[in-house]
Amino acid sequence: MTLAIVIIIAAAVCLAVILRLAVSRSLQVSADGKIAGRIQPIDVEAFRNLANPTEDEYLRRSLPAAEFRNVKRKRLRAISAYVQVAGRNATVLVQIGQAALLSSDPRAVEAARQLVEQALLLRRNAAFVLIRIQIALLWPNHGLLVSGVLPGYERLSGCALLLSRLQNPAAPVRISAM
C-alpha cells in the first residue's frame, strides 16, 4: 500500500505541474501585449567589472585570504543576481521573438529567428553559470568563468535592437557609432 501511495502522490504532483504549466501557457498567450514590460535593464559595465578575472586576481593579491574569500562570495552573489536577470530577460526575448516569427516581413522573421536562437543560448548558459556560481561559493579561491553570458547578452541586445528597428522603423535608435 505504501508503494501505491508514493506512486499516486508522484502522479498527482506530475499532473498538477502539467496543468499549472498548461494554464500559464494560456495566460501567456493572452498577455502577449504586456510581455515586453517585464524586461529589466542590466548595467553591463558593472557586470563586466564583477566578472573580470583581473580584478579577482588583484583582490587576491591585496587582501588576506579570509577577507578575500568573504569579498569573493559577495561578488559571486552579485554576479548571480546579474546572471538571473540576464536569464529572465532572455526568456522575455524568446517570447517576443516567437511572436515576431509570425510577421509578414521576411527580414523581421529572420531577425526574430536570430533573436530566439541567441536568447535560448543565453538562457542555457545562464543556467550553467548559476550552477558554477553555487560551486564557486563553496570554493571561492577557485576561479569562476562566466564566459558565455556577457558576450551572449551583448549579442542578444544587438538582435533585439535589429528586430525593434525592423518592427518599428520610426523609433529613434541612437547608436551614433553604427
Next chain:
Amino acid sequence: MLQAHSIFWHYLWVAPNLLLLILAVILWKRGTARQFPAFATFAFLGSVGQVCVYASDMLPSVTPDAYWRIVWGDLILEVILKFALIAEIFGLLFGSYAVVARLGKLLIRGVGVALILAAAVAAAYAPRIELVAIINGANLFDQTIFLVESGVLGFIFLFSFYFRLSWPRQLFGIALGLSISACVHLATWALISNAGLPYFSRLISVFLNMAIYHLCVLIWFYYLLVPKKDAVKPVVSVPEHDLEVWNRELERLIHQ
C-alpha cells in the same frame, strides 16, 4: 450502472476508441496526419488494438488465457506507439532550436533511464495481488509504462517552460491529452497493482480510467479539429524605454 458489462461500461470502452479511429481517418483525409504521423498512427492502431481487446473480451470462444495474451500484445503495441509519439512531440517542439534540442536530448535520456530504473524497482517490490502470473505481469507492465510516460511528459513540459518556448496549438493539445491520461492511469494502476483493492473499488478505478481516456480523446478532437479563434496577435516590440537603456549600454560597450 457501475458494473462490468453494463451499458455504461460498454460505452466507455468502445466510444473513445471509435472516436479516436474517426479522428485518425479525419486527420489522414485532411492531410494533418503528415504533420503528426506518429499521433495519427497511434490514433489508428491504438484504437484498433483496443477494439480487438474488447472483441476478445466479448467473444465466448476466446479463452481467458488467449484474452490475456491479446492484452499483452496490445500493451506492447501501445508502448511502441506512445514512445514514438513522445519522440514526435519532442522533435516538433525543440527540433528547430539546435541549442535547446541538444541539451534536451541529453537530459531526456537521463530522465528516461532514471524513470525506467524507478519503475523496475517499483515492479520488483510490488506484491503479487493476482494469482495468475500473466495478469499480475500485465498490471505491473501498465504501471511501468505510465510511470515512464508521465515522467517524460512532465519533463518535456518543464523543459519547455524553463525556456518559455511556445507550443503550437495542436501539439499542445496532443501532449496535454496524453499527459492527463498517463498521470491518471499511473495512479489507478498503482492502486490496482499494489493495494489489493476489493472488487468494487477496482471496478471504480477501471471506470475512472476509461472515463479519463474518453475525456482525453475529446481534448484531442478539440485541439486538432476545432480551428483556432482568429484573434489578431499584437506585434510585441521591445518597449522604447528598454531600447534606450540597451542603446546606452551598447554605446558604452562600443566606445570602451
